[in-house]
Amino acid sequence: MHEDRIRLPALMDKVMTAAQAAQLFRNGMTVGMSGFTRAGDAKALPLALVERARSEPLALTLITGASLGSDSDGLMANAGVVARRLPFQSDAALRRKINSGEVMFIDQHLSETAEQLRGGSLKPVDIAVIEAVAINADGGIVPTMSVGNSASFAQQAAQVIVEINLSAPLALEGLHDIYLPAQRPERQPIPLTRTGQRIGSGAIHIDPARIAAIVITDSPDSPSNVLPPDAETQAIAGHIVAFLEAEVAAGRMGPELLPLQAGIGTIANAVLHGLTGSSFRNLTMYSEVLQDSAIALLDSGQLAMASASSITLSAAMHERFLRDIARYRDRIVLRPQEISNHPELVKRLGVIALNTALEFDIYGNVNSTHVGGTHMMNGIGGSGDFARNGQLSFFVSKSVAKDGAISSVVPMTPHVDHTEHDVDVLVTEWGLADLRGLAPRERAPLIIERCAHPDYRPQLRAYLAEALPRGGQTPHVLEKAYSWHARYRERGTMIDY
Numbered sequence: 168m169h170e171d172r173i174r175l176p177a178l179m180d181k182v183m184t185a186a187q188a189a190q191l192f193r194n195g196m197t198v199g200m201s202g203f204t205r206a207g208d209a210k211a212l213p214l215a216l217v218e219r220a221r222s223e224p225l226a227l228t229l230i231t232g233a234s235l236g237s238d239s240d241g242l243m244a245n246a247g248v249v250a251r252r253l254p255f256q257s258d259a260a261l262r263r264k265i266n267s268g269e270v271m272f273i274d275q276h277l278s279e280t281a282e283q284l285r286g287g288s289l290k291p292v293d294i295a296v297i298e299a300v301a302i303n304a305d306g307g308i309v310p311t312m313s314v315g316n317s318a319s320f321a322q323q324a325a326q327v328i329v330e331i332n333l334s335a336p337l338a339l340e341g342l343h344d345i346y347l348p349a350q351r352p353e354r355q356p357i358p359l360t361r362t363g364q365r366i367g368s369g370a371i372h373i374d375p376a377r378i379a380a381i382v383i384t385d386s387p388d389s390p391s392n393v394l395p396p397d398a399e400t401q402a403i404a405g406h407i408v409a410f411l412e413a414e415v416a417a418g419r420m421g422p423e424l425l426p427l428q429a430g431i432g433t434i435a436n437a438v439l440h441g442l443t444g445s446s447f448r449n450l451t452m453y454s455e456v457l458q459d460s461a462i463a464l465l466d467s468g469q470l471a472m473a474s475a476s477s478i479t480l481s482a483a484m485h486e487r488f489l490r491d492i493a494r495y496r497d498r499i500v501l502r503p504q505e506i507s508n509h510p511e512l513v514k515r516l517g518v519i520a521l522n523t524a525l526e527f528d529i530y531g532n533v534n535s536t537h538v539g540g541t542h543m544m545n546g547i548g549g550s551g552d553f554a555r556n557g558q559l560s561f562f563v564s565k566s567v568a569k570d571g572a573i574s575s576v577v578p579m580t581p582h583v584d585h586t587e588h589d590v591d592v593l594v595t596e597w598g599l600a601d602l603r604g605l606a607p608r609e610r611a612p613l614i615i616e617r618c619a620h621p622d623y624r625p626q627l628r629a630y631l632a633e634a635l636p637r638g639g640q641t642p643h644v645l646e647k648a649y650s651w652h653a654r655y656r657e658r659g660t661m662i663d664y
């Protein structure tokens with residue numbers, strides 16, 4: 168059975184049910200699971216662990232690539248299976264547990280988790296659970312729609328459980344490029360100088376003796392939940408296209424631009440959609456997630472090569488992608504997230520980073536994670552990896568949230584993920600503020616006039632006018648700096664009537 172998928176005959180007797188494999192787990196273990204923004208996640212073991220936790224305590228430290236699909240994060244959190252979670256999530260139920268203090272969430276740059284495991288500053292992974300297309304005759308594990316941290320987990324774990332997903336076609340083989348940096352201090356430069364270059368192998372190589380269980384599954388990845396572009400996101404995309412056209416006209420980059428990175432979510436996906444039909448040709452991506460917009464750009468012929476760590480698509484796009492995979496195979500490379508997000512490579516390639524802010528302040532500091540400064544939304548993800556190290560760092564946001572009750576441009580962000588030093592260009596539907604080469608006192612009026620919603624501009628101007636006479640490199644009225652957030656909490660709006 169499944170000889171085409173389990174190509175090492177000695178492993179055949181490791182095939183078992185998810186419930187049997189779940190018996191390998193012990194309370195307090197650290198578990199590394201595949202899965203990155205809903206793609207390539209283990210489908211059966213999370214449910215089996217939830218079932219096991221009904222009869223005995225099973226509280227784990229769960230490390231993944233990024234967020235899981237199939238509601239697994241929420242189901243495991245509600246069952247008490249997840250005591251600690253890192254490095255990223257986007258599940259409503261888990262978010263509630265994090266914000267109530269029941270789950271300890273460590274919000275990490277996505278390039279860092281593997282390095283911290285390797286360096287021993289995180290507890291070693293006891294069990295790795297990896298979704299795979301197949302196990303090769305030499306024991307090599309071929310991942311599915313994401314690589315994430317799977318190679319690091321499998322390399323380190325005492326026991327490895329492989330979920331062979333029959334719904335992931337064998338045609339996915341050949342998409343992956345597994346390369347992991349060596350231990351320090353003898354580490355050599357990562358030998359990657361072009362987005363599409365292959366520097367590793369097509370499978371995760373471990374000693375097959377550590378494969379403790381193989382579970383057969385047949386469920387597709389959860390579809391992405393991003394919304395289609397709307398008038399505001401189209402306007403944001405329009406500003407970015409015009410800006411990049413001007414950069415080309417000024418001779419700062421060619422019409423193929425520099426490799427693009429686009430963050431997760433509705434807005435980043437819509438912005439990338441906006442490049443379809445633009446004058447740019449032979450584009451490349453060096454990103455962490457490929458959403459529908461990347462496939463649309465491959466289809467339009469404008470995108471020549473896309474490198475990432477996962478492919479997260481809507482249901483219709485997912486089906487079409489798997490059906491036509493031969494058309495894309497030579498133009499997509501899936502890498503470990505440590506490599507897709509590696510500061511050394513992001514800087515070497517000169518990536519153009521496009522990420523989303525919840526809010527930013529009048530000096531260009533960005534909050535992408537903490538609603539109201541306190542409550543976790545999803546996590547920083549890879550946005551910091553790219554924003555700090557890229558050639559050009561955009562942050563985009565709609566100018567208001569919650570029907571205008573929240574301004575995305577505020578006097579001071581109550582939490583900072585990306586400091587003013589890592590932010591080059593801010594964009595909302597109203598316009599774009601190019602902050603390069605500007606001091607804080609020059610940035611503030613530009614951000615207010617170009618990016619803020621007109622309803623909030625008078626309040627922002629008044630704040631700045633009160634702050635400037637107080638002096639400083641970055642003038643503030645400290646006793647009022649968070650008054651907008653306090654007003655929203657008290658009155659349900661940031662508008663100062």
Ligand code: COA
Binds near residue numbers: 432433539550575
């Ligand atoms: N205060 C409170 N809530 C806000 C807000 C603010 N300033 N700005 C936006 N929101 C809310 C929206 O109302 C929306 O809420 P809803 O889900 O209840 O409708 C939610 O945040 C998502 O906003 P949306 O406008 O739909 O944007 P998005 O889907 O593009 O997501 C982020 C935006 C910031 C949450 C998302 O991009 C993210 O998690 N980014 C951080 C990680 C990252 O950048 N990773 C990519 C690296 S490759």
